[in-house]
Structures are given as C-alpha cells and as structure tokens.
Amino acid sequence: MPQDQIIKDPSKLLEELENLHPSDIANSLKKIEKHSEDDFFFVLKKLPDDILGEVLLELPENLRENAYSELTIEQLTEAVDELESDDQTDIIQELEEFDEEKAKEIYDGLEAEDQKEIDWLKTYEEDQAGSYMQTELFSANLNETIKASLDRLTEGKARDELENIHQVFIVNDDKKLIASILLEDLIIIDFKKTYAEVLSEYDENRFSPFVVQDKDDIDDVAKKFEKYDLNVVAVVGYQDMLMGRITSDDILDVIEENATEQMYQLAGVDDDFEHEDNLFATAKKRAMWLCLNLGTAILASLVIGIFDETIQAYVALAILMPIVASMGGNAGTQTLAVMVRQLALGNIELEHARDAVKKEVIIALFNGLLFAIIMGVIAWVWFDEKLLGLVIGLSMILNLFSAGFFGASIPLILKKFDIDPAIGSTVLLTTVTDIVGFFSFLMLAKVILL
Amino acid sequence: MPQDQIIKDPSKLLEELENLHPSDIANSLKKIEKHSEDDFFFVLKKLPDDILGEVLLELPENLRENAYSELTIEQLTEAVDELESDDQTDIIQELEEFDEEKAKEIYDGLEAEDQKEIDWLKTYEEDQAGSYMQTELFSANLNETIKASLDRLTEGKARDELENIHQVFIVNDDKKLIASILLEDLIIIDFKKTYAEVLSEYDENRFSPFVVQDKDDIDDVAKKFEKYDLNVVAVVGYQDMLMGRITSDDILDVIEENATEQMYQLAGVDDDFEHEDNLFATAKKRAMWLCLNLGTAILASLVIGIFDETIQAYVALAILMPIVASMGGNAGTQTLAVMVRQLALGNIELEHARDAVKKEVIIALFNGLLFAIIMGVIAWVWFDEKLLGLVIGLSMILNLFSAGFFGASIPLILKKFDIDPAIGSTVLLTTVTDIVGFFSFLMLAKVILL
Numbered sequence: 001m002p003q004d005q006i007i008k009d010p011s012k013l014l015e016e017l018e019n020l021h022p023s024d025i026a027n028s029l030k031k032i033e034k035h036s037e038d039d040f041f042f043v044l045k046k047l048p049d050d051i052l053g054e055v056l057l058e059l060p061e062n063l064r065e066n067a068y069s070e071l072t073i074e075q076l077t078e079a080v081d082e083l084e085s086d087d088q089t090d091i092i093q094e095l096e097e098f099d100e101e102k103a104k105e106i107y108d109g110l111e112a113e114d115q116k117e118i119d120w121l122k123t124y125e126e127d128q129a130g131s132y133m134q135t136e137l138f139s140a141n142l143n144e145t146i147k148a149s150l151d152r153l154t155e156g157k158a159r160d161e162l163e164n165i166h167q168v169f170i171v172n173d174d175k176k177l178i179a180s181i182l183l184e185d186l187i188i189i190d191f192k193k194t195y196a197e198v199l200s201e202y203d204e205n206r207f208s209p210f211v212v213q214d215k216d217d218i219d220d221v222a223k224k225f226e227k228y229d230l231n232v233v234a235v236v237g238y239q240d241m242l243m244g245r246i247t248s249d250d251i252l253d254v255i256e257e258n259a260t261e262q263m264y265q266l267a268g269v270d271d272d273f274e275h276e277d278n279l280f281a282t283a284k285k286r287a288m289w290l291c292l293n294l295g296t297a298i299l300a301s302l303v304i305g306i307f308d309e310t311i312q313a314y315v316a317l318a319i320l321m322p323i324v325a326s327m328g329g330n331a332g333t334q335t336l337a338v339m340v341r342q343l344a345l346g347n348i349e350l351e352h353a354r355d356a357v358k359k360e361v362i363i364a365l366f367n368g369l370l371f372a373i374i375m376g377v378i379a380w381v382w383f384d385e386k387l388l389g390l391v392i393g394l395s396m397i398l399n400l401f402s403a404g405f406f407g408a409s410i411p412l413i414l415k416k417f418d419i420d421p422a423i424g425s426t427v428l429l430t431t432v433t434d435i436v437g438f439f440s441f442l443m444l445a446k447v448i449l450l
Numbered sequence: 451m452p453q454d455q456i457i458k459d460p461s462k463l464l465e466e467l468e469n470l471h472p473s474d475i476a477n478s479l480k481k482i483e484k485h486s487e488d489d490f491f492f493v494l495k496k497l498p499d500d501i502l503g504e505v506l507l508e509l510p511e512n513l514r515e516n517a518y519s520e521l522t523i524e525q526l527t528e529a530v531d532e533l534e535s536d537d538q539t540d541i542i543q544e545l546e547e548f549d550e551e552k553a554k555e556i557y558d559g560l561e562a563e564d565q566k567e568i569d570w571l572k573t574y575e576e577d578q579a580g581s582y583m584q585t586e587l588f589s590a591n592l593n594e595t596i597k598a599s600l601d602r603l604t605e606g607k608a609r610d611e612l613e614n615i616h617q618v619f620i621v622n623d624d625k626k627l628i629a630s631i632l633l634e635d636l637i638i639i640d641f642k643k644t645y646a647e648v649l650s651e652y653d654e655n656r657f658s659p660f661v662v663q664d665k666d667d668i669d670d671v672a673k674k675f676e677k678y679d680l681n682v683v684a685v686v687g688y689q690d691m692l693m694g695r696i697t698s699d700d701i702l703d704v705i706e707e708n709a710t711e712q713m714y715q716l717a718g719v720d721d722d723f724e725h726e727d728n729l730f731a732t733a734k735k736r737a738m739w740l741c742l743n744l745g746t747a748i749l750a751s752l753v754i755g756i757f758d759e760t761i762q763a764y765v766a767l768a769i770l771m772p773i774v775a776s777m778g779g780n781a782g783t784q785t786l787a788v789m790v791r792q793l794a795l796g797n798i799e800l801e802h803a804r805d806a807v808k809k810e811v812i813i814a815l816f817n818g819l820l821f822a823i824i825m826g827v828i829a830w831v832w833f834d835e836k837l838l839g840l841v842i843g844l845s846m847i848l849n850l851f852s853a854g855f856f857g858a859s860i861p862l863i864l865k866k867f868d869i870d871p872a873i874g875s876t877v878l879l880t881t882v883t884d885i886v887g888f889f890s891f892l893m894l895a896k897v898i899l900l
Contacts (some may be wrong), residue, residue: 086805154638157634183634184613185607188607226703227471230699231616231698259706263709290780290784290821296774301769307704311768312765326747326816327740334739359729363733367736390629397622434772
C-alpha cells in the first residue's frame with residue numbers, strides 16, 4: 001500500500017521506485033531538485049518509461065518544462081506512448097507551447113491510433129467535457145456475449161490499456177451508446193448471454209447510462225457528479241456516439257481548481273499567473289488589479305477633497321473617517337463572499353434574487369445599528385462631542401446598509417449579464433463603500449456639526 | 451437517464467417520482483415550498499419510504515427540519531430504515547439536536563443491527579474518517595470461494611443493502627483486512643477458487659488495499675483521494691479490523707465544503723451560521739468579526755490621531771492618506787489569498803517558508819516601486835507639491851513591502867503554531883497595513899514637508 005513517502009536521497013529513490021506511487025516519486029523529485037538540479041535530472045532520466053509519463057504529470061509545471069528540455073525525444077516519446085489518451089493530449093499540448101519542434105517529433109513517434117485520438121481530443125476547448133475525457137473504456141457490442149467481451153477486457157488489461165473499469169458501455173453497430181451495466185451487476189449475470197439478451201430481460205431504464213455531451217461545460221459536468229454521486233460519466237458526441245468517459249478523480253481536480261479560482265478572483269489574483277518561476281509576470285498581473293484599486297482609491301480621495309475645508313475646520317473628522325469606510329468594506333466583503341460562493345454552488349437562483357438581497361439588507365441594518373451605537377458612543381467620549389457621535393452613527397448605518405445592498409446586488413447583476421460575479425465584484429463594491437463611507441460621513445459632519 | 455428536471459406542480463411531481471433522482475425531487479420540493487408550504491408537506495407525506503430518506507437528505511437543513519416536525523414517527527422510521535448506515539447516523543444525530551424525543555422513538559423503531567451501527571458511528575468526531583464512512587460493503591473471507599461470495603452479493607443487492615460496489619474486501623477470521631480485489635480483476639478470475647488461492651497466485655502487493663484509519667482526519671483522507679486518484683478507501687479501526695468504506699462522492703462534498711470554509715474565513719464569515727432561517731444568528735456571528743475589525747480601525751485611527759497637528763497644517767494629507775492604506779490592504783489581501791490557499795492545498799511546506807516569503811517580498815517591491823512612481827506623480831500634479839509626491843511614494847513602497855512581507859509571514863506563523871491560517875490572518879494583516887500605511891505616510895510628511 002502506498003504510504004505518504006518522500007525520499008530525498010536520489011539513489012534510495014531509484015531503489016524504491018517499484019514501491020512508490022508516481023505522486024510520491026514526483027514529490028520526492030521536487031525535494032531533490034531544490035538541493036541539486038543535477039540530481040533531479042539524473043533520477044528523471046533513469047525512470048522507466050511506464051512511469052516516467054505519470055511522474056511528469058504530477059510535477060509542477062516549471063519542473064515539467066525543465067524536464068522537457070533535458071529529456072531526449074526518444075525518452076519522451078516512450079513516456080507519452082504509455083499514457084492514456086487524455087494525458088497524452090495534455091502533455092503534447094503543453095509541449096507545443098513550450099517547444100513546438102520537439103512536440104512535433106514526439107507526436108510523430110507515436111502510434112497512428114494514438115495520433116488520431118490526440119488530434120480529436122485537441123479540438124476541444126479547455127472548459128469542455130471533451131478535453132477532460134479519456135478515450136480508453138470498456139465497451140461491448142449489443143450482439144456480443146459477455147464472455148467474449150470479458151476476454152477482450154482481459155487482453156486490454158494485460159496490455160495496460162484498460163484500468164479503473166467500473167462498468168461496460170454497450171453500443172450498437174453505429175457506435176451509439178445504448179446502455180451501461182455496472183460490473184457489480186455484470187458479475188452475477190450468466191456470461192453466455194449476449195448483451196442484447198440481458199437488456200431485453202430488464203426494464204428499459206434499469207441500465208440507463210449517465211451521459212454528458214462532449215461539448216458540455218466541465219463545470220456543469222462537475223455539478224452533475226456532485227448532485228448524483230457519480231463515479232463515471234460516458235461522454236457522447238456526434239449522433240450520440242460514445243466518445244470517452246470522465247472519472248471522479250478528474251472531477252475532484254476540477255472542483256479544487258474552481259475553488260482556488262474563485263478565492264483568488266475575490267482577492268484580485270489570477271491563478272494562471274501564480275505559478276510562474278517568472279516573478280515579473282506574477283507581479284505584473286497583480287499590478288493590473290492594484291491599478292484598478294488605485295483608481296477606486298483616487299475616486300474616493302476626490303470625494304474627500306470636496307470636504308477639505310470641513311476637515312480643516314475639524315480635524316477629528318480626518319481621524320475618524322477611515323473607520324466608517326473600513327467597516328463598510330469589511331461588511332461588504334462578508335456579503336460578497338457569501339453571494340459569490342452560493343451563486344457558484346448553484347444555491348441561489350436569479351429568480352430568488354430579491355430574497356437574497358432582502359436577507360443581506362436586514363443583516364446589514366442589524367449590524368449597522370449595532371455599530372452605529374458602539375462607534376457613536378466611542379466618538380462622543382473620545383472627542384467629547386455628542387453630535388460627532390451622531391454623525392458617525394448615522395454614517396455607519398448608511399454605509400453598512402449600502403455595503404449589504406450592493407454587496408448582494410452587484411454579483412446578481414453581473415451574473416444576470418453572464419459575467420462571472422467573482423471578477424470585478426470586489427472592485428465595484430469597494431468603490432461604493434469607500435465613496436458612500438467618506439461622503440456620508442463628511443457631508444453629515446458638514447451639515448450637523450458645522 | 452435522470453435529466454436536470456425540476457417540476458413545480460405537486461400532482462405532476464408525484465406522477466413522475468419513479469423517473470426522478472432524489473436530488474431532483476428535493477429541488478422540485480424546494481420550489482414548491484416557496485409557493486405553498488402546504489403543498490410541500492402534501493407531496494412529502496406521499497413519498498414512498500424507499501426514497502423519502504434520500505429526498506430528506508437532499509433538502510436544505512431548514513426544510514428538512516420542517517419535515518421532521520410534520521412527518522409522523524412511523525413514516526420517519528420507515529424512511530430512515532431504508533438508508534445506509536452513515537446517512538442513518540446523520541439523520542438521527544440531526545434529529546437529536548432538533549427533537550430529542552422524536553429521535554429516540556425513531557431510533558427505537560429501527561432494527562437492532564442498524565441501532566448498533568448507528569451507536570458505533572456516532573462515537574466518531576465530526577472531522578474523523580469514521581463519521582464519513584458507511585458500514586455497507588462487499589467483503590469476503592479468505593477461505594470463501596468467489597462463487598459463494600458472489601451469491602451473497604446477489605442477495606445483498608436484491609435486498610437493496612449493497613450498492614456502488616467496485617471491489618471485494620478480503621478479511622481473515624479476525625475480520626482483519628487482508629486485501630482488496632477490484633471487480634474488474636475479479637470478473638476474469640475462475641470463480642471456483644477461494645480468495646486465499648487467488649492471493650497466493652499473485653505478488654503480495656498486487657491486491658494491496660488503500661486504507662485509512664477510522665480516526666484519521668477527513669481532510670487528510672480527501673488529500674489521499676486527490677493524490678492517488680482513488681474511488682474508494684477501506685476504513686479500518688481497532689487492530690486493523692475492517693470497519694467500513696468511504697467513496698469518492700463523499701470526498702467531493704468534503705472538498706467543496708472545505709473550499710467554501712476557506713473562502714468564508716478570509717472574509718470573516720462562518721459557514722455554520724450562514725444557512726439559518728434565523729437572520730439574527732447570522733448577523734450576530736458576522737458582527738463578531740466586524741467587532742474585531744472595528745478594533746483594528748480604531749487602532750489605526752489612534753495612529754492618525756498622533757499626527758492631528760500635521761493634518762491640520764496640511765489638509766492634502768487627509769485627502770491622500772486613505773490611498774496608501776487602501777493599496778497596502780489590497781496588495782496584502784492578494785498575498786494572503788495565495789498563501790492561505792497554497793498552504794491548504796499542501797503546495798507550500800513550512801521548511802520552504804523562506805522561499806515563499808522571499809517571492810512575495812520581491813513581487814511587493816516590484817509593485818511598490820511601480821505605484822510609488824505613479825502615485826508620486828499624481829500627488830505632485832494634484833497638489834502642485836513635489837515633496838508630497840516623494841512622501842507618498844516612499845510611504846507606498848514601505849506599505850506594499852510590509853503588506854507582502856506580513857501577508858506571507860502571518861499565515862506561515864499561524865500554521866507553525868497549528869492555528870488555521872485562514873482565520874485571523876486577515877485581521878492581523880489589516881492591522882499591520884493600516885497602521886504602517888497611516889504611520890509611514892504621516893510621519894514622512896511631518897519630517898519631509900513640515
């Protein structure tokens with residue numbers, strides 16, 4: 001049983017290869033590379049073909065690209081040849097962006113059948129189900145006997161072409177997907193029967209397969225997995241022909257990546273630029289977001305600038321004003337995080353938008369009142385001025401209300417226009433809470449205090 | 451094949467029950483409930499026992515609790531009886547918090563065997579593997595023939611006790627888990643053999659099972675699933691006895707929940723309090739976080755207060771100071787989101803902490819310099835004062851540097867002390883960036899301009 005094992009010694013790693021999962025080999029290589037790049041390449045080149053590919057896939061992108069440079073075309077071709085079709089396609093595509101020449105030579109070195117599959121899989125967009133599927137699966141013709149299909153399964157497994165099999169997909173002569181029988185059901189049926197015979201003995205819905213279209217969005221596929229507790233879905237394409245399958249381990253990765261993306265978007269970070277060895281590229285991408293925020297901040301400062309005489313007259317205002325803006329920003333962020341996440345999980349629908357906004361506004365008024373009182377008293381005591389307490393109290397209610405209202409509305413409006421709510425919500429909201437915060441506070445101060 | 455179907459008409463829903471997945475029935479009920487609570491209860495009571503339990507599980511918590519009130523003890527007992535052991539335990543535990551009397555009566559109405567299993571599963575903490583496992587699995591004794599075990603499988607499936615079976619777990623007479631054979635391997639072996647014979651014919655590692663301990667943290671189990679692309683793990687307990695199994699669909703849910711939790715923690719929101727029908731409870735929990743932030747904001751204002759004469763002398767400072775604090779806050783949030791997420795995914799280890807901090811500091815200095823120049827020029831032009839541009843420029847570099855440094859260090863330090871980095875990082879960081887922002891700006895202004 002694979003343990004969580006990381007081996008930092010190159011020679012020891014090579015000895016233990018047989019007992020380690022590719023994931024652990026990759027993690028060990030990561031550690032080795034930090035100490036010595038030479039050792040890293042040394043071990044890499046000695047990896048047997050049948051695991052080299054899998055290990056490459058588990059390495060972080062920067063190390064994988066180093067490996068592309070160091071390994072020979074022969075070695076890479078052998079390694080890619082051993083992989084399943086979806087992984088082959090991923091590596092070839094990545095290689096093409098990195099070193100087009102090398103990618104072509106490796107592609108040319110593969111079997112014609114593999115080449116055809118890669119060509120096909122490459123036609124899919126990054127977010128389509130087709131780009132996540134593998135073409136390797138256990139299928140059988142309606143008129144085949146179970147025994148005959150199991151013989152093919154035995155062969156396929158012996159050739160390491162089939163693994164992770166949980167069901168047989170039954171197709172007709174046009175390769176159209178008819179049914180799917182789980183192995184747990186198949187194993188207790190008489191093997192001498194043909195699949196057509198088996199299907200005729202049961203209700204037509206008994207072996208209905210879970211199916212997605214090859215052009216479906218992978219996020220919708222992931223939602224189906226979660227909703228129906230699936231392990232595998234069949235992927236069909238043109239005229240419902242069986243193209244491939246997607247397994248739950250791929251979906252696990254999709255879900256993690258989506259979660260990371262959402263979290264990053266709320267903070268103004270782009271996951272695609274965060275793994276660069278090139279820190280300049282990362283800094284540049286973050287700078288774009290910071291630039292937007294700078295614009296927001298300057299807008300807010302322009303608003304403060306309108307009240308320069310007010311502040312001059314009463315400097316306590318300059319001391320207290322960041323508090324109101326800050327509280328608005330924090331409350332707004334709470335609302336935003338909840339709205340964006342619940343929208344993404346499909347727990348809020350646009351038709352119930354009004355309920356969602358209403359809920360956030362009520363919470364906002366609760367807390368607005370609470371902190372209006374708290375801060376009102378603090379300001380009153382701090383500066384010995386009752387009206388200042390009133391000003392900051394009123395301003396707090398106004399700002400927290402608008403934080404709740406816009407924090408809920410902005411994501412819903414963006415979603416309505418089919419824009420990803422996570423992107424841009426934060427900037428728009430901060431603009432609102434800062435401007436409302438400073439304006440309400442200083443205007444109320446001008447009117448009430450002066 | 452289940453489609454994404456939501457039926458809003460109660461009578462039509464009841465007609466279509468056979469063709470709908472419990473998840474879709476639950477979603478339809480959610481819609482029906484929004485229009486008429488009576489219709490909701492009407493349909494609920496008419497659901498057949500074998501799906502009532504599954505539908506209840508798919509409902510949101512508040513509706514499920516309403517159902518607990520409305521349904522009779524007999525109905526609930528029948529429904530719970532049909533569920534698998536982990537789901538039975540979840541419902542009983544939830545019911546106990548809601549209506550202890552009713553929970554007891556339902557528990558008493560279950561079979562003794564189910565009661566024993568529920569008692570056992572209840573002993574596990576919420577975050578332990580044991581609380582996620584189901585005791586239903588396909589196991590066989592070493593000395594059993596494959597044929598005999600398959601007969602038991604047939605019976606188990608006929609009684610609806612076994613489903614989602616992908617392998618057979620082989621145990622010895624002490625119920626200790628010895629091996630696990632996937633159905634894809636089992637189906638092509640001679641059924642007349644005993645399991646002991648089969649195992650003796652292969653290398654001892656060939657059928658090594660993936661195993662976790664019942665007391666393992668479920669997050670570690672989830673990481674194993676992701677790392678090794680698993681479908682199922684066996685759960686063992688005392689003396690490696692086979693206790694149950696965890697399937698990938700449960701792990702999908704765990705991963706989604708963890709992601710939601712992280713995102714919320716960064717924003718100061720607690721997921722456990724966000725689904726309340728009781729908005730007051732939600733508002734109160736959010737208020738606790740806002741209170742912390744208020745404290746931070748007041749601290750920052752105290753810092754501003756030190757420089758009240760400086761501001762009085764040059765009001766442009768009051769207009770510009772929020773910009774520096776705001777940029778620091780935004781840059782710090784970027785760093786924080788990346789650090790917290792990468793730590794959670796296990797991509798950063800504490801021993802490489804220094805590299806991570808170094809990387810963030812370099813990015814911070816890049817952007818610090820960039821925005822120092824941009825804002826310096828803007829301030830110079832806006833207020834026609836070159837030195838003001840210098841002040842804000844220097845302050846920007848200082849604040850962005852500290853945002854990057856502390857944004858990276860704080861999560862690492864919290865992690866080192868085994869505190870969840872997501873909680874509290876934001877507050878600590880905002881404290882730093884606000885105070886450093888205001889202090890550096892106003893102090894430099896005092897020294898350079900006045």
